[in-house]
Amino acid sequence: MLTDAETLQSTPTSEAPKFGEFDVTRAAQETATPANTPAIALDPQAELARTMNVYQEPEVRVETKISQEHFQFVIHAGRNLRAARNHITGV
């Protein structure tokens, strides 16, 4: 007859979950893509470019908006020039 200690030692290790050990089988099940999940939609043009190794020209950005700093400067300059003129003409 086995003692309690011997019973514990004879317990198959595969059935005893060990703390901190990664459960590969469970993780695989959790991360597996369900069969009914739709495929990720691809950008056909981007995919074609990747496939064909086509270089895509980066979009060239033309500045049309004056920066706030430059706008303030231009207005400031104009006001000061008018003030200087008015000072001389006596307006």
Next chain:
Amino acid sequence: MKSFFQQIVALITGEPAPTAGFKSLTERDLIRMESQIGAKLFGPVPQGHRREFFCLDEHTWVWYEEWLDPATKKKQNVTTRYEVHENGILKVQDGQPYQVVEGDELRNLVTAIQLYYEQVARHIYHYDPATGKPLHPQPGTIKK
């Protein structure tokens, strides 16, 4: 004897300076003086051309170019008005639709305005554009 100011006016404008002194200048006279500086900001003016570039008011800058057409022997001219708005600068030319100034033209215009203000403030109105203070003590002021 001509005053220093009268000599400067004559030198810049090529015209006799008003004899009554500084106070007799009109706004038009001053703009003409400013424009002499403005015209040179873009490099030498081609032979036979007349160019003006000046600030009309805080929202308007003007470029005027005049030249003799060698084919027709007639004077041609183009006036371009730049309107400064918070979201961009518009270019207006005779008979042309409004255009948004963009890219290199926008950068060059802003640079020209900076140079214009710097030079006009110093050489015509004699004040430091950075501080707004006179470059030389006014006659009669007492130095502290």
